Amino acid sequence: MRTLAEQHAGNRRSRHPAEHPVLETRDLGIRFGGHLAVDRVSCAFARGTLTAIVGPNGAGKTTYFNLISGQLAPTSGRVALFGEDISGLSAPQRARRGIGRAFQLTQLFPRLTVRENVRLAVQSRAGIGLELWSMWNRHVELAEKAEHCLHRVSLADKADRVASTLPHGDQRKLEVAILLALEPEVFMFDEPTAGMSVDEVPVILELIRQIKAQGDKTVLLVEHKMDVVRSLADRIIVLHQGRLVADGDPATVIASPIVQEAYLGIASASPPEHAMTEGAAHG
Amino acid sequence: MSAPVSFLGELLSGDRPRSRVLAVLLVAVLIALAAAPFLFPGTRSLNVAAKVAVFIVLVASYDLLLGYTGIVSFAHTMFFGIGGYGVGIAMGKLGAGWGSLALGVAIALVAATVLAFAIGLLSLRVRAIFFTMITLAVASFFQILASQLSWFTGGEDGLNFKLPPMLLPSTRLFEAPLFGVDVTGRILSYYLVFLCALGLFLVLLRVVNSPFGRVLLAIRENEFRAEALGYRTVVYRSVANCVAALGATCAGVLYALWLRYTGPDTTLSFNIMIDILLMVVIGGMGTLYGAVLGATLFVVAQNYLQDLMKLASDGLAGVPLLPALLHPDRWLLWLGILFILCVYYFPNGIVGRLRKTRT
């Protein structure tokens, strides 16, 4: 364990000076009872980059996300957005400042239509939630925005369906459409393609590629599929038992013995002391 | 052709009935209430019509909380009472003028807003169930207050008060009867109640179809997601609580004006709270049209079921057992059975049922 930590520290310092990070976590951690789910993770994310976050099941990836977007309060450390400490802000406040989240476990408004789901995100971005007197379906420009987001995930033809009646893959797409509609500065995708059929995946990957190509957004992507990570990410960080154990460009990190042995589960003659019992993740 | 249609759409805030049967029923209720003094002359039927109109507003404003936002409040009758007592005390102490009426209404509305916002902010932060318990406690306290401060509120007896002369039954507005009915101040009072109720209902319809109304649905559906989208749910729930409280207060004002009386049994009682809950559920939660059907059905059944049973019981005289079962004294039992069947067969209420079998 000690060696892993040392190696990761070396990687991070040498490769990512990150002078003006959009998002930064310092010693960010949370303890559930006696269990450190995220253990003092310090990491900075620069504008226009896509960082993949990998690690075995239970490594703390989703929990790390929850600490950044404010669903959980940390037991240590801080989060900064554009250099400003946002640790004291609630989840809604962080969302309004530009931290957008797509969840691993799909979070929809089940009995509302697909269109209404996206419209609620567009409306939040437009900041008109407390308008009591205008008619919600008369805001034409917002409706067009919602329609556009649905197009981008190729759900436009199902806009009038009730969200809970969609097949799982479409629900995952809707989750992504909601994130798009928020137009955040920081996009946080938590396994966006998990549970999608093979032919649905490229749509989402292309979309993430487009967001990255915009150049001014910051993308954090939790993903188990190594080929996806390799093709999309500028940088990979590896979490293991709540700790940041590797950080660097994709080729180096994927080739590193830590990831090869521990994360990818490639058989080695003598497994490390802290071999991951959960095995090699979903993909 | 499109002009009147879009005017109607505007009036209904784009919330169409989306079921032909429902549209027909709503129009029927509207016509029945609008023409009640002429269609059903008689003190009793006019009382029922006025109560239906008032309860539509009361139930619709409650649905804003229960059906749209997904929170349970037991303080709705308290706000109903604040409206009633506001008018009753002001008119009782200051005289039967329009000025004291306006003052009473204004004080009631301000008091209701402040109280609703305080309850919301204090308790909605924590958990929805905590809010429910607080509303229960505050409403009980209010009931006790109303019965204890009898020098001010009339205690258990409540308050009788006078209306401006124009609204008194002895006033004749026209020399000759209209459609065979004398147009008295009582009928004018009825139209005051009816038109205010109609206006309030349309206002509530606008609120639920506003961007704000959508956020309420979002909170009901998935509070966690709503927060992650940037909506501070405490604020939205508190505002919803205020709007609902204002609706109930206005309904209380109208009811007190109609009865020329306010008291614990007509406004504050928990029996009324349970009636409201039933009306929302029977009509259909999460749609204000449900409030129209729920309130109409409930109030009419409450008032006429006994008569109907008397007819049935007399008609079946000689048949064993049945007349006894249908004896008018058993009306509460049958009302209860009716409700159980309603809830069982229409879990989404009448409107939910009608919209499912869309024509």
Ligand SMILES: Nc1ncnc2c1ncn2[C@@H]1O[C@H](COP(=O)(O)OP(=O)(O)OP(=O)(O)O)[C@@H](O)[C@H]1O
């Ligand atoms: N609310 C919570 N209370 C207690 N323990 C929690 C809670 N949330 C997460 N954990 C624990 O924290 C650890 C990290 O969980 P997390 O969901 O962050 O993992 P993950 O890396 O996202 O895994 P996966 O790849 O399966 O999504 C797990 O051991 C989990 O059981």
Ligand SMILES: [Mg+2]
């Ligand atoms: Mg996870």
